[in-house]
Amino acid sequence: MTESATALGIDVGGTNLRIAEIDSAGRILSRHAERVTNGREAFPNRLAELVASYRSPNVGAIGIGIPGRVNAAAGLVLSAGYLDIGGLPLAAWLGATTGLPVVVENDCSMALIAECAIGAARSAENVVMFTIGTGIGGAIVQGGRPLHGHATAGQLGHITVRPGGERCNCGRQGCVETTSSGTSLGRLIREAGLATETTVETLFARSEAGDGVASSVLRAWAEPMRDAATSMAAAFDPDLIVFGGGLGNAMVRALGQLPPETSWYSYDFRAAALGDDAGVIGGGLWALAAHRREGVPQSSLPAFAADVGRVPVFIPQQP
Ligand SMILES: [Zn+2]
Known part of the structure; x- marks a missing residue:
């Protein structure tokens, strides 16, 4: 990734799903929102479609906030309220599908990451x-x-x-x-x-x-x-x-x-x-912070993420 690298932040709510391209300063470069698609196959498939639609050449990573219990280290959704995606290995699946590193967190954690960075x-x-x-x-x-x-x-x-x-x-x-x-x-x-x-x-x-x-x-x-x-x-x-x-x-x-x-x-x-934007901003910034471990210059990121040695991140195997 370069200094101009961006990430896709995805905020999955109980009702709406938001996706945005976020730069290293937490700015929203483009955005889209729609009603969330439920279902063990329909949800990840729709996610992959959205990533394909909103992915620019600069996008180097993806961060997703899920409304429920998440094992971030494993990139695994444990439960997500009424969304039927419990047990979904979301980071591994989306990483393999898109070829991008994916971080998954609880949605509130993503919002708080954004508030700590620029809020x-x-x-x-x-x-x-x-x-x-x-x-x-x-x-x-x-x-x-x-x-x-x-x-x-x-x-x-x-x-x-x-x-x-x-x-x-x-x-x-x-x-x-x-x-x-x-x-x-x-x-x-x-x-x-x-x-x-x-x-x-x-x-x-x-x-x-x-x-x-x-x-x-x-x-x-x-x-x-x-x-x-x-x-x-x-x-x-x-x-x-x-x-x-x-x-x-x-x-x-x-x-x-x-x-x-x-x-x-x-x-x-x-x-x-940051209101409703916090989730996508936090998702994007946290994805950038995690990916930086792979060699992105530190100056491109907020000071809060200076030490990301333990950030859980799924790096898909190259085919
Ligand atoms: Zn209770």
Whole structure:
């Protein structure tokens, strides 16, 4: 690869799939989005078609974010929510099909890589991220690289904050996903007797006008999130905690309005900056960082990825 090398970043969501060509500064050179194609054969086949369509001569690697549990070192999808691609050796398959090196990560890890490189966590090396949407995703960057643990570290929506609370999809009770997700906010709105179409912006407006019901809904939504964030601060002492996803800004605002709590642990927190582009930018940058191990000059990449010796990457065998 040369200084002008680019990568394809692919962000697979529960609903939409985004693909973009990303340069080494994290700029989007071209992009495309469509509804995600489900199916054990249909999904990878559509992915290969998209790569063929959006691949320019400069593209030297591919980075894919998957909404679920991923074994990044093996390039293997373990589970991906309702997408039927569990067990798919995605990096090996797409690498062999396209002839390009492929990195696979959890989608939230890719978003956090982008936020660390050019977004809300720029130049921070130890960052925790929660993504607040229908559910709650999470990722941890420690020492400038995603933390994987045995394989799938970062499932932060399943931190227990209310023991004995609502049953979670994961089989346990009282996970923060059951208290502070978008789904939970909808439930809190209904339980408070408010109209089901009430938006979080409406809640803030009513709360600021002195409406105690709106204030209590926002507090009930944000307080368990603060418990989860403070637990992460106790465990990892990050430089920063970032809140992304469709409700990331709202969560930061709601957290800022909570009455102060007294604990040993304090931390900076802020909203993610890159919105829906974070996944493709992170995918592209991480693919470039991984490929650089094969000889790309270091000056072409963000400082956060200066040490990529342990980046998992699948290099296909040349035929
Ligand atoms: Zn759970």
